[in-house]
Amino acid sequence: MMEKFKEWYEKRHDYAQEWKNKTGGKVVGYFCTYVPEEILYAAGVLPVRILGSHEPQDVTEPHIFGMYCPFCRDCLAQGLKGKYDYLDGIMIAQSCLHIRQTYTSWKIHKPVDFSYYLPMPNNVQSKRSLPYLKGELEVFKKAVEEWTGKTITDDDLNKGIEIMNTSRALTRKLYDLRKESNPPLSGLEAMYAVVASQMVDKKDYNETLQELLEKLPRRQLENSSKIRLMILGSEDDDTEFVEMVESLGAIFVVDDHCTGSRYFWNEVSSNGNPLEAIAARYVERVPCPSKDWPERTRIEHIKKLAQDWKVQGAVVIQQKFCDPHELDIPAIIKSLKEEGIPAQFLEFDVTVPIGQFKTRVEAFLEMLGEEDLY
Numbered sequence: 527m528m529e530k531f532k533e534w535y536e537k538r539h540d541y542a543q544e545w546k547n548k549t550g551g552k553v554v555g556y557f558c559t560y561v562p563e564e565i566l567y568a569a570g571v572l573p574v575r576i577l578g579s580h581e582p583q584d585v586t587e588p589h590i591f592g593m594y595c596p597f598c599r600d601c602l603a604q605g606l607k608g609k610y611d612y613l614d615g616i617m618i619a620q621s622c623l624h625i626r627q628t629y630t631s632w633k634i635h636k637p638v639d640f641s642y643y644l645p646m647p648n649n650v651q652s653k654r655s656l657p658y659l660k661g662e663l664e665v666f667k668k669a670v671e672e673w674t675g676k677t678i679t680d681d682d683l684n685k686g687i688e689i690m691n692t693s694r695a696l697t698r699k700l701y702d703l704r705k706e707s708n709p710p711l712s713g714l715e716a717m718y719a720v721v722a723s724q725m726v727d728k729k730d731y732n733e734t735l736q737e738l739l740e741k742l743p744r745r746q747l748e749n750s751s752k753i754r755l756m757i758l759g760s761e762d763d764d765t766e767f768v769e770m771v772e773s774l775g776a777i778f779v780v781d782d783h784c785t786g787s788r789y790f791w792n793e794v795s796s797n798g799n800p801l802e803a804i805a806a807r808y809v810e811r812v813p814c815p816s817k818d819w820p821e822r823t824r825i826e827h828i829k830k831l832a833q834d835w836k837v838q839g840a841v842v843i844q845q846k847f848c849d850p851h852e853l854d855i856p857a858i859i860k861s862l863k864e865e866g867i868p869a870q871f872l873e874f875d876v877t878v879p880i881g882q883f884k885t886r887v888e889a890f891l892e893m894l895g896e897e898d899l900y
């Protein structure tokens with residue numbers, strides 16, 4: 527079953543194409559986890575997160591500034607190369623300017639039937655953000671109704687909320703198993719699961735994960751004395767890097783990435799007006815650093831994760847030129863150090879220099895060993 531998540535991750539395009547053939551439904555590619563997938567599920571549309579391929583490319587240079595983050599350029603390259611030609615629509619909810627440029631450029635150069643920019647407020651700490659977002663979700667709902675020809679009722683919205691919340695609760699259970707002294711799954715396996723959840727129909731994901739959760743507690747990984755690491759920072763689905771680190775006697779037990787825990791951490795309340803409840807979830811969720819101001823709330827969350835998952839060291843990664851994370855990382859590293867958690871900073875590009883990073887991670891793990899923190 528663990529292999530299923532890897533297969534979905536690697537064959538994401540085949541999955542989406544087969545889903546379309548099977549259901550006759552529409553697929554929307556989205557660029558940021560602030561997109562309210564609940565409304566798309568309510569309309570019977572499959573939301574698929576657009577991610578890069580980690581392969582060198584030379585097609586984005588004329589369309590996106592070279593000093594925008596490599597993740598944004600990699601995502602745009604997928605569109606320009608036709609890897610997502612099956613999409614019926616694309617959308618983004620405002621987060622950082624880099625990924626918005628990917629959306630805008632994609633819209634111009636690979637026009638699709640439906641494209642939507644959702645003005646998700648950046649100042650989520652303002653009291654006005656909730657009523658503002660609720661209003662924007664009403665406008666978005668109408669746009670989806672016009673596009674699909676389907677009226678979205680409150681009952682549909684509640685079903686959309688339920689499928690998303692179930693997925694969140696199940697993934698949270700998967701992460702809870704990683705608190706154990708000998709976790710029954712590796713960080714790589716967890717990454718495949720949570721990233722696959724962003725690409726496949728949540729119905730398929732929920733069924734598979736539910737079945738897996740019944741069996742996982744009985745699973746024993748070979749080595750129980752691994753160094754417990756946390757990984758956090760910019761977008762990250764770099765499985766090759768995670769695999770390399772875990773081959774050195776460490777295990778990632780938790781993360782704070784938009785492709786990881788930030789994606790599923792908060793649920794939508796099932797009480798009251800569904801659109802208001804959805805808006806509240808996206809305003810109150812663990813924020814992307816582009817929205818975590820004037821107060822920095824994410825640091826306390828990260829420290830709590832580190833405590834609860836008994837983390838011994840942190841790998842802090844930043845996509846090159848990623849401004850939002852670059853601003854947060856020094857404060858995060860300082861706070862972790864004050865908690866007695868050393869951190870290793872690494873800058874990621876479309877491809878990462880595995881050999882060079884291996885040497886740095888080995889030195890970091892050796893230092894953690896010498897400090898006898900485990």
Ligand code: SF4
Pocket residue numbers: 595597598622623624625760761816845847848849850851
């Ligand atoms: S937050 Fe950083 S990693 Fe994410 S899209 Fe923006 S610049 Fe890229």
